[in-house]
Amino acid sequence: MRPAFVLVLLSLHAVNHLRADETGPIELTLHPRAIESPALKYRLLPAETEIRPGNAAPILLRLPWEQTPWMTKVYPTLHEWQSRPLDAPEWESFAGVLPQNFYNEMKRAAYRRDAEWEYPILETSTPYLILLPDVQGLRGFLGYGLSAKIRNHLRQGELEKAREGILVGLANGRHLAQTPFFVNQLVAVAIHQAMLARTAELIAQPESPNLYWALSALPNSMVEIDRAASLEGQIFALTFPAVTDLDRPRDEAEWTRMAEQLLALLRELGEIPPREQPKQGGSFIEQFLQKIKPADKSHLTRFITETRAELPQMLNISQERVAAMSDDEVTVRWYMHKRLARDQLASVVMTLPPAEAWPQLKRLQQENALLEARTGAKQSDYLYPLSMYLSAWSLNRNVAVLRAIEAVRHHLALHGELPSSLEAITDVPVPLDPLTNKPFEWRLDRKTATIKAPELPAEVVEPDSALARSHALEYRLRTN
Numbered sequence: 001m002r003p004a005f006v007l008v009l010l011s012l013h014a015v016n017h018l019r020a021d022e023t024g025p026i027e028l029t030l031h032p033r034a035i036e037s038p039a040l041k042y043r044l045l046p047a048e049t050e051i052r053p054g055n056a057a058p059i060l061l062r063l064p065w066e067q068t069p070w071m072t073k074v075y076p077t078l079h080e081w082q083s084r085p086l087d088a089p090e091w092e093s094f095a096g097v098l099p100q101n102f103y104n105e106m107k108r109a110a111y112r113r114d115a116e117w118e119y120p121i122l123e124t125s126t127p128y129l130i131l132l133p134d135v136q137g138l139r140g141f142l143g144y145g146l147s148a149k150i151r152n153h154l155r156q157g158e159l160e161k162a163r164e165g166i167l168v169g170l171a172n173g174r175h176l177a178q179t180p181f182f183v184n185q186l187v188a189v190a191i192h193q194a195m196l197a198r199t200a201e202l203i204a205q206p207e208s209p210n211l212y213w214a215l216s217a218l219p220n221s222m223v224e225i226d227r228a229a230s231l232e233g234q235i236f237a238l239t240f241p242a243v244t245d246l247d248r249p250r251d252e253a254e255w256t257r258m259a260e261q262l263l264a265l266l267r268e269l270g271e272i273p274p275r276e277q278p279k280q281g282g283s284f285i286e287q288f289l290q291k292i293k294p295a296d297k298s299h300l301t302r303f304i305t306e307t308r309a310e311l312p313q314m315l316n317i318s319q320e321r322v323a324a325m326s327d328d329e330v331t332v333r334w335y336m337h338k339r340l341a342r343d344q345l346a347s348v349v350m351t352l353p354p355a356e357a358w359p360q361l362k363r364l365q366q367e368n369a370l371l372e373a374r375t376g377a378k379q380s381d382y383l384y385p386l387s388m389y390l391s392a393w394s395l396n397r398n399v400a401v402l403r404a405i406e407a408v409r410h411h412l413a414l415h416g417e418l419p420s421s422l423e424a425i426t427d428v429p430v431p432l433d434p435l436t437n438k439p440f441e442w443r444l445d446r447k448t449a450t451i452k453a454p455e456l457p458a459e460v461v462e463p464d465s466a467l468a469r470s471h472a473l474e475y476r477l478r479t480n
Contacts, residue, residue: 025450025474028204028405032413032479035406035428039213044167044199045174046111056109056175057117061134063102063141070099078140081148082194086155086201094152098145103168106146110168115175121231128239128269135176135187142172142191150198154205162202163209169195170222177223180231182388185223189391192222196398200475203405210413212406212428215399225392226351233347236339240265243336255329262332271377303374307334335375342367346385354393354435361386362460386460390471396434397453401473404430404440404451408477418449418479435471449477 040047064071074097081097084090117134121127150165169191177188199215202208237243242258250258266272307330311322314337322330342364349360364385372378404422411425412418422430422442433440433453441452453473461468 025452025476026200027476027478028200029478029480030204030405030409030412030418031206031208032416033208033210033409034413035210035212035410040217042163042209042211042214044163044211044214044218045171046167050111051113052111054112054114056112056115056172059105059109059112060138060141060172060175063105064137075140075145078144078148081151082144084151086151091152091155094148097152098149102141102145103149103165106142106172107164107168109175110171112175115178117179119179119181121180122238125241126239127235128265130181132181132183135184138172138176139187139190142169142176143194147194147198150195151201154198154201157205157207159202159205159208162198163211166195166198166202169198170218174222180224180227182228182232185225185228186388186391188223189395192395193398196395196402199402200405203402203409210406210409212403212410215403215406218399220396221392222395223392225388229347229350233344236343240336243340246333246336250329252326252329255326255332259328259332262335266377272375304330307331307374310334335371338367338371342371349385350389350392355437357389358457358460361389365460387467390435390456390461390467393435394471394473397471397473400431400434401440401451401453401475405475405477408449408451412479418444418447418477420444422451447479451475451477 036042078097081094119130119132121130124130146165146169150162150169153159153162153165173188173191173195176191177185199211203211240262263272304327308322308325311317311325311330311334312319315333325333345360345367346364349357349364352360368384407422407425407428407430408419410427414427419425419442421444422439430439432438435456436454438454441450441454443450443452451474455463456468456471461471
C-alpha cells in the first residue's frame with residue numbers, strides 16, 4: 001500500500017464500512033415541523049455572498065500546532081465521542097475536548113473560497129509516494145473532533161450551534177477534496193458522512209428546524225471524484241514513464257531491469273507483498289508469480305503461454321515479433337498495457353451517472369479479476385473502482401434520504417400523520433435514490449415507518465456482501 005496512505009485507509013474503515021458493522025436500521029424520532037420561509041433560512045454550506053477570498057489550507061494545517069499538549073493527550077481519544085449516547089455521563093466532562101480556538105480556525109477556513117494544498121504532484125517522479133500526514137490529521141479534527149462538538153451542542157439543546165458546526169464540517173470537507181488523490185476524496189467522504197450523521201441527529205431533536213431546502217441546495221457532488229479519477233488514470237504512467245515508451249529498442253538485460261523496477265514499484269505500493277528472502281536468479285515473472293503458487297511451475301508456464309498468445313492482438317504486432325521477446329519483455333508489455341487500460345477506463349467510468357456506470361463497473365471488476373488471477377497483484381479494497389464509486393455516490397444517497405425524511409416531517413406538520421406512502425407527499429418533491437434511480441422503499445406501521453434505499457444491482461454488487469452492507473441505508477422513524 002502507498003506508505004502515505006496506510007494510516008489514512010485504516011481510519012476510513014470505520015466510516016466507509018460503518019453500516020456493515022451495525023445491525024438494523026438507524027433509529028430516529030420525528031417531530032412535526034413544516035418547512036419555513038424563506039427557503040434558505042437555514043443553510044448547510046456558506047452562501048456565495050459569505051465566502052471570502054483566501055486559502056483555507058494553511059489555516060487548517062496550523063491546527064496541530066495550536067495545542068501541542070492537547071495533540072498528545074486528547075487527540076487520540078476523539079473517536080470515542082463519535083458514537084457515545086447523548087445521555088451518557090461522560091458528556092459532563094466534555095468541556096475542552098475540542099478547544100474553542102480550534103473551532104474558530106475551522107470556521108474561518110470554512111468561509112474561504114480556495115484550498116491550495118501544494119502537493120508536488122508534477123514535481124516528483126514518484127507521485128504515488130507523496131506523503132499525506134495532513135489528511136490523517138484533518139480526518140481526526142473535522143471528523144471526530146468537530147463531530148463530538150456538534151453532538152455536545154445537541155445534548156445541550158443548542159441546535160443553531162450544532163447546525164453551524166455541520167456547515168463548518170461540510171465546507172471544510174469540500175476544501176479537503178480540492179486535491180486530486182482518491183485517498184483525499186475518501187477522507188472528504190468520511191467527513192461528509194459524519195456531518196450527515198450529525199444532521200440526522202439534529203433532525204431528531206424536538207425543536208429542530210426543517211432542513212429540506214438546505215439539504216436540497218447542497219451541490220450534486222460534495223467531492224471531486226472526477227478530478228481525482230483524471231489524475232489516477234495517469235499516475236501509474238507518471239510514476240513509471242517507460243509505460244509510454246515501450247517501443248524504444250532495448251536489449252534483454254534492459255527489459256529485465258525494467259521488470260525488476262516494476263516489481264519494486266508494486267511492492268512499494270503494497271499490491272504485492274515484500275519478499276523476505278530475495279531469490280537469486282530466475283526471471284522477473286517467476287518472482288512476480290511466487291505469491292500465487294511458489295512451487296507451481298505449471299502456473300508460470302500457463303501465464304507465459306497465455307500472455308504470448310494475447311500480445312499480438314492486444315498490441316497489433318506479429319506473432320513472430322512476440323516469439324522473439326524474452327519472458328520479461330512479454331510480461332512487462334502485457335502488464336503495462338492492461339494496467340494503463342484499466343486505470344484509464346476507471347478514470348472515465350468515475351464520471352458517469354449510475355445508470356451508465358453499472359455495466360462499466362462490472363467490466364472493471366472483470367479486468368481487476370484478470371490482473372489478480374494472472375499476477376497476484378491486488379489493489380487496496382478501498383481504491384477499487386467500484387468501492388470508490390459507491391463511496392462517492394453514497395453521499396448523494398444519504399442527502400436524498402434525509403431530504404425525504406424532512407419531506408415526511410413537513411407532511412406530518414401539515415396533515416397530523418405519517419404519509420401512507422412517499423407518493424402521498426405532494427407539497428414538496430420526494431427524491432429518488434441516486435444510486436438506482438428508484439423510489440426509496442417505505443413501510444408504515446401505525447406511528448412507526450421505515451424508509452430504506454433500494455438494493456444495488458446484484459450483477460455488480462453481490463447481495464449481502466460486505467460491500468453491499470456497507471452501502472445499505474435504512475431508517476426507522478418513530479413519532480410520539
